[in-house]
Amino acid sequence: MKDEVDNREERVANLKGMGCARKRVEDVRFTQGKGNYVDDIKLPGMLHGDFVRSPYAHARVKSINIDAAMALDGVVAVLTAKDLEPLSLHWMPTLAGDKQMVLADGKVLFQGQEVAFVVARDRYVAADAVELVEVDYEELPVLIDPFEAIKSDTVLREDLEDGADGAHGPRRHHNHIFLWEEGDKAATEEVIDSAEVVAEEMVYYHRTHPCPLETCGAVASMDKVNGKLTLYGTFQAPHVVRTVASLLSGIEEHNIRVVSPDIGGGFGNKVGVYPGYVCSIVASIVTGQPVKWVEDRMENLMATAFARDYWMKGKISATKGGKITGLHCHVTADHGAFDACADPTKYPAGFFHICTGSYDIPVAYVGVDGVYTNKAPGGVAYRCSFRVTEAAYFIERMIEVLAMELNMDAAELRRINFIRKDQFPYQSALGWEYDSGDYHTAWDKALSSVGYDDLRREQAERVEAFKRGETRKLMGVGLSFFTEIVGAGPVKNCDILGMGMFDSCEIRIHPTGSAIARLGTISQGQGHATTFAQILATETGIPADSITIEEGDTDTAPYGLGTYGSRSTPVAGAATALAGRKIRAKAQMIAAYLLEVHDDDVEFDVDRFVLKGAPERFKTMKEIAYAAYNQAIPGIEPGLEAVSYYDPPNMTYPFGAYVCVMDVDVDTGTTDIRQFYALDDCGTRINPMVIEGQVHGGLTEALAIAMGQEIAYDDLGNCKTGTLMDFFIPTAWETPNYVTDHTETPSPHHPIGAKGVGESPNVGGVPAFSNAVHDAFRAFGLRQAHMPHDHWRIWKIANDLGLHD
């Protein structure tokens, strides 16, 4: 007994609780090829669906002839809008209050739009039949440029009543979606007009795509005997899908079971509801057999949700000494053919109004105009909270441009404008309450870690050497300081399709002292099974290795809004901690009974309750769990279970300081990232190894976006980047080495002080890479060059600056 009291360190280690670099339990099956993804699901009698898609970006559909396709052996059905219309499923609501065609209803509005759905006994037959469907199109004028679309006579959305309000207020043109504004416009303009220094710039964050390794897909199985629909799919929010499926189909919610199996990356791409899901369900209802639909890579890139595509026109004003006095921003947001952004209902531009960044800016205004064009719909948060990466890129570019205007060091400009530690909780000019932060400490640590002053000296020497003709390589120091806003969100102002954005956890402790916990979220690679078990281990005293985490089955998991926007740890993580505390509260009563003392006389210690002042008298959680089920305890009902639904009081505000050091070859446009330093402050750190993995992954996606990844269209509306030959995904060859670091400023309102981290590296990484490119050419007067900074575009910067003469 004495031994067990003394070996506290060993007991803590055995627990593998918070702070421990526990290895990911998921990796055992993933690294052995034993994952279970949607495409691994094979049901008896399962049919296969495939889409006929539009080759045109804008055309009228004059006729669809399915005869030849139906005549092909093995084809079971070909669905068109006409077949879906009686069910009112030829259109569906989007997450942004707009509606979207499920199958082309009279016209097509983007290349790759779904026109007909072929169902066949075999995937190959389905593909062959797609080629046999004859569609007669009449080409219409194509609008690719949002600035042109907002003026054009060409009407894209003939289904919308002219002059009628949209979901977010008045529409001033037939291709206009909404104008959304925040802040004090008049006051901001007044400050800027009378400012000592003003910097103005158009900052474009190009259209890109989350491109998860596993594309989107679903298997729908309608059991006509029991009236139950089971839907397996790549869903980042399975519970929301169930509710939406019920509302759309009229099938009662208890008769729908939605299952998200293993998901091979989501990054926002799997938040939305796609025509493929709807068509699989309808096809299964029509045929009475399970129907699988899995898109290919081209379909994923050209038709499922894109990200970004924000033209951000900014004005920032300051005193001659560099103190920022105001920020003005107008965004032209290209939403494509339908407004299918995945944002909380109240915020059609997401949390873009976090664009005052990490700086104390007294007055600000932001206006966002949403515009329809002939491009794929979407506008999802690609590894970021809603539109936060756009906001961070915008402010971090504006700071650099202002630094040029002031002829000031950009690191110093940031330092003198940071929100000070004593200002938290900080009320921003655009309406957010930043919960906590210590920016100066993080910045100083980052700059001293990379040897900032030496880097600047080296850079200045390099410029001189370049001018003397001794080198053709310039050096850029890319700075980025970002504040994320994650953990959506408080139900009072955050909902999706009316569903409040709380989350949940349900725990059952088994009699032998192991446990299962289920959550309303769903891991897509984040490692929930690893980290949530660690939270529970610390909170309940049950070793993480004895806790199963299960998510994604709506029949068993408690309702939750899913995983995106770094919300799992801030919201479901909080629910998990609180559910764990409920378990602990009951365990305390049981322990006191077993030790024959009062409840207040025992205290929790790692994995047990001990008698205060006499730690040799204790009951372990294992003993308590057994007693909970098998011993009649007066006044306490049997069992040891808890449920917690958590409505966060505020968002969390993780932040970080990144520095990228890059050599740029002026003649070839190639870059060499010599050093990348990433300091993240995500509050309490649950698993340092998982955090590091998340940061590495996020930085690599940031590298991709900043340096080459884009969804590009030609004038005809052809998607030019529909394959991985043209769409840049970094491999080990392009990926630099990363140095990660941290400070720890716990969130004051989160039960364990955690803030979320998965998306920070993307939010902070993109400006760091882009600023490094810009900084390399700062000495030659470059103010703004749009991403992605591929070799050709960098070569072009150099050429335009006359560096090839």
Add this chain to the structure above:
Amino acid sequence: MKLTDEIVIKAPKARVYAALNDPDILQQCIPGCEELTQHSDTELRARVVLKVGPVKAKFSGEVALDKSRAPDHFSLLGQGDGGVAGFAKGGADVTLEEDGEDTLLRYDASAQIGGKLAQLGSRLVQSTAKKLAAKLFKNFAEILDEERVS
């Protein structure tokens, strides 16, 4: 996309011009042409199997001829629909110039493509189009050359 080239045809200009207007000869020249029927003096209907990189498709389309500047100039405008593979439209201006007993044929063609062809084949389209155009006129030259020999 623009394609420009010239080729010497071993036949007099009048014969070259007539041959350019002969659907039978054209059908033999156009790579992958399965059918070419004339349904008015200036309108043709064509069916062509085309392969660009991984995309192989049967295009059916209309071709309109412009003979207003005969016999030195000849131009055509066409568009074709390849179903899921996409669509193509384009035109060509052909100029004929006497070169002794032979004829110098210059062509200046442009094309626009859309759909899967444009997406998958964008890297290959230019080179494929160049190759196809060259093959077309090479076939044409050979046919007229053989005609003269026989």
